Amino acid sequence: MEKKIRIDNGKLAFVDEVYIVADNIVTNLGFTSEENFDQVLSGYTGIKLLEDEQMAPEPFYASVIGREALYNRFSLIGNPDRYTRFEQLVLCSVHDALQGTNLNVADKRVLFVLSTTKGNVEQLGESGSLSSENKRPYLWQSGEIIKSFLRLHNDTLVVSNACVSGLVAILTGARLIRAGLFDHAIVTGADVLSEFIYSGFSSFKSLSQGPCRPFDKSRDGLSLGEGAGTVILSSRPDLNPKGEPIHxxxxxxxxxxxxxxxxxxxxxxxxxxxxxxxxxxxxxxxxxxxxxxxxxxxxxxxxxxxxxxxxxxxxxxxxxxxxxxxxxxxxxxxxxxxxxxxxxxxxxxxxxxxxxxxxxxxxxxxxxxxxxxxxxxxxxxxxxxxxxxxxxxx
Amino acid sequence: MKELIENLKNEIIESLNLEDVTPDQIEADTPLFVEGLGLDSIDALELIVLLEKKYGLKIDTAEEGKRILYSVRTIAENIIRSRNP
Amino acid sequence: MKESLHISNYCLIRNSHLITGQDHFFAGKETAFPDFIKETYRHFNIGYPKFFKMDNLSKLGFLAAELLLKDRDLNLDYGKDGTGIILANASASLDTDRIYQASIADRSNYFPSPSVFVYTLPNIVMGEISIRHKLFGENAFFIKQTFDPVFMVEYVKHLFENQIVACCITGWVEMDSERYEAVLFLVEKTGPLNNGIAIFDVRNVDDIYCLKL
Structure with missing residues (x-):
């Protein structure tokens, strides 16, 4: 297999290797990867008994991000009244991941890949918004909103492949870099918990009675959650001078x-x-x-x-x-x-x-x-x- | 009982989109799943919704589901039993 | 030197018409999608009762794949995991999402349907095609505002060059209220003898997509 070669500042570089140079996690355990990982190492869980009559007729266990917390966090980077919770999650995650890298997101060699299953689907629940005239729930529209917020050069590529979306999005970003089409890919995955999602999993009898118990003898179903995660992929491992790049x-x-x-x-x-x-x-x-x-x-x-x-x-x-x-x-x-x-x-x-x-x-x-x-x-x-x-x- | 069985056959065909199946092709005692009508797990969940919506019959556990959803007759018997406990 | 890839067949469905690269042609009498797709299913004697359980998006993609792969056994030709399915559309599963949302709108009549919910993901259509043709290969579903032949051709070529696929079903399967269209391409290194319709490149892909039906 011939290797694609590119010249960076006079140096020869192979495009075969793709690295993760920066990352982020936003969940109710925190707004950064470090906060989240520390909480997880300490054995904390974001899953709690949730009483939310708008979402579900009865209480259920799930991990959700406080409305106010997300609103306040987002107001540091944009006007939260103009963006849905889904969009706020995506943008909070990207914004944090970009800190510390010297990536120019407006560059034409940067691709944004968005991974989501349902995006803004909760917007369908607003009265009169079931019509196809309502563009907000279209996933390409989410891509447009992100593009204009971040002032990206390229259109966002959206991956919607059920629960493997996140991995498919990373794979796709890495492949497009290896193909030589881009040098960097910001890959963000996000989903918000909504009545739509809760009722569907509930009708599938997939939800657990208590917090979920993976691989355990007494496991009885899953716990839903919401959050966002970002990895910044690059053919250049030195893009983030502080972090150790991972292949x-x-x-x-x-x-x-x-x-x-x-x-x-x-x-x-x-x-x-x-x-x-x-x-x-x-x-x-x-x-x-x-x-x-x-x-x-x-x-x-x-x-x-x-x-x-x-x-x-x-x-x-x-x-x-x-x-x-x-x-x-x-x-x-x-x-x-x-x-x-x-x-x-x-x-x-x-x-x-x-x-x-x-x-x-x-x-x-x-x-x-x-x-x-x-x-x-x-x-x-x-x-x-x-x-x-x-x-x-x- | 007979009327209920006939109604159930029609409702099953409709709610599970069994386009090419007619009510007289479903025997009251034929197993609905795997070998008989060849229904699958989503059909089972959909039947649970149908029975609760239409007849107020609640199925809570998988064990119960297996027993009640065995055939059209077992469904009918359970509906009648739930009406006259 | 890179081998060129061929479009060995295609299937285009739009405006109650269906056409393939192997001269299958069907002009439906019905204008509403659910009637037209059922009519097409009957016309080609598909014989797959699960078809009637599918949502509109899956019916559309499934039927396009049926005609695309008519008389072919990709499992035999490329092994179980040799064929990839790479699809895209603009509306994801919104057509079915709206139906599902309407079913949970009224709390006094609250019976969410599992058989509707399962179709509220666009990649289910790839699952239906995979089940029917026993294909275990690479799968990805992308969302784009409009059909993007440049991305599709570049991405699929990369999959071939890196031996991720040896054969690929790729295209656009869009379903949004009354609007629908599907174009699927069967991409192979060599087309069947005398049947290699065209080189798989942006221009040919776009020409086929733009055929008037």
Whole structure:
């Protein structure tokens, strides 16, 4: 394979390598990656019993960001009355991630990739807004709003691929850089919790009675969450002079070809995605960041795919017990947590996990521990039979 | 009972979009899932919604679901039982 | 030297008409989408009862894929994970989102439907196509304001060059209230003998998309 070459300030550079040079997480555990990661290491969770009659007829467990907190945070960078909560989340996340990098976002070599499942769908709930004349819920419109706020040169690329959106967005950004089309990609994933999402998961009987318990014997469903995450990808590792750049490996997103809502029983789709992600990676996998939604079928399917891949002894965690399932943001938020695990040599435990409840042995870690790792395999699965896997490494 | 069974057949066909199925093709005792009508997990969830909406019959656990949603007859029996507890 | 990629077939659906690169043509009598798509399904004797459970977006993409892949077995030709599906549209699943939102608007009659909710994701159409044709390969769904042949061609070429796909179903499947259109391309390194319709490039893709129906 011929390598694409580019010249930077007189120096020769290969475009084959893509790095994460900056990142952010916004959830109700904090507005920066550091705040979030510290809280997670300390065993805190953002999941609480929520009483919100507008959202749900009965109380339920979820991780949501206080309206006022987000409003106040956003008012530092823009007028919160002009932007929806979804847009505020995205922009807060990007704005923080950009701090400390010397990236000129208006450059034509910068691409913005937005990952979301439902974007501004709650705008449909406003009276009279079901008409197609109401443009706010269109995801390309969210892309336009971001473009104009950040004064980007290029149109935003939106990925909407159910719960693997975040990983597909990272994969896409990295591929477009490798293809030589861009030098940098800001990849942000976000979803807000709404009546739309709550009622749907509830009708699917997917919600847990208490805070979710990934891979546990008594797991009974997922906890919903909301948040945003950002990774800034670049072919230039020196873009952020302070942080240690992490490599983005090649990855894959596959399909189960089995059922539009039920995960495959033999984990075939996820197994295929893992095989492709590892095809280009030499060395042993140190850590797996699982999707681990805590629904009986998802975790079982993941355990099968991990075990079939011969990775049953690799320490696995799921962080859904900390932030809930943040849908289009999850893949990015959890990837950011993985980067911080690599940098800090700390593996967060799986909140909610006590005793294994999957049929295939996997090494789920319950408690946070110190462990030097140099890479992480991130996996995810979602409705529509989609799966994705990607390697991050030093 | 007979009328209820006929009504249920029509409602099942309509709510599950079984376009090419006619009521007389559904036997009251044929299993609805897998081998019989070949319904799947989403159909089961949709049937639960239908039965609650139309007949006030609540199905709370998966075990209960399996038992009640076995065939059109088991659904009808449970509706009648729920009306005369 | 890079091998060129071919459009070995295409399927275009718009204004109650369907056309493929292998001369399948159907002019529907029905103008409303749900009637037209059902009529098309019957015309081509598809025989897949699950079709009737799908939402409009999935019906549109599924049917376009049926005609695109008529008499082909990609699983046999490229292995289970050799074929990718890369789709895009402008309205994501908003057409079904509106139906679902209307169903939860009234709390006194609050029965959210799981079979509607599951279709409130645009990538479900790729799931339906994957299930039907047993395809386990690369999947991605993008949202763009308008059909963007430049992005599509660049991205799909990159997938081929990096051996992520050996074959690809790509295109635009848009469904928004009364407005709908689908154009799918089957992209391969070599088209079937005498059937390589055109080189897969921006101009040919755009020409096919702009065919008047």
């Amino acid at each position: 983005v490996g090649r990855g894959f997103s596959s399909n189960d070809a089995n059922h539009i809502s039920g995960p495959s029983r033999n984990g075939e789709g996820l197994y295929i995605a893992i095989q492709h992600a590892l095809r280009h990676f030499r060395g042993k996998v140190d850590h797996i960041s699982a999707h681990g939604t805590a629904t009986p079928y998802n975790d079982e399917m993941e355990a099968i795919a991990i075990s079939r891949s011969g990775l049953q002894d690799v320490p696995v965690n799921s962080l859904k017990g900390c932030w809930g399932h943040t849908l289009g943001a999850a893949g990015i938020i959890e990837s950011v947590a993985a980067l911080h695990s690599i940098r800090k040599g700390m593996l967060p435990g799986t909140k909610g996990f006590q005793e294994s409840g999957v049929s295939h042995p996997v090494h789920v870690i319950a408690e946070t521990r110190t462990e030097k790792i140099s890479n992480c395999l991130k996996i995810a699965s979602g409705f529509g039979g989609c799966n994705a896997a990607i390697m991050f490494y030093r």
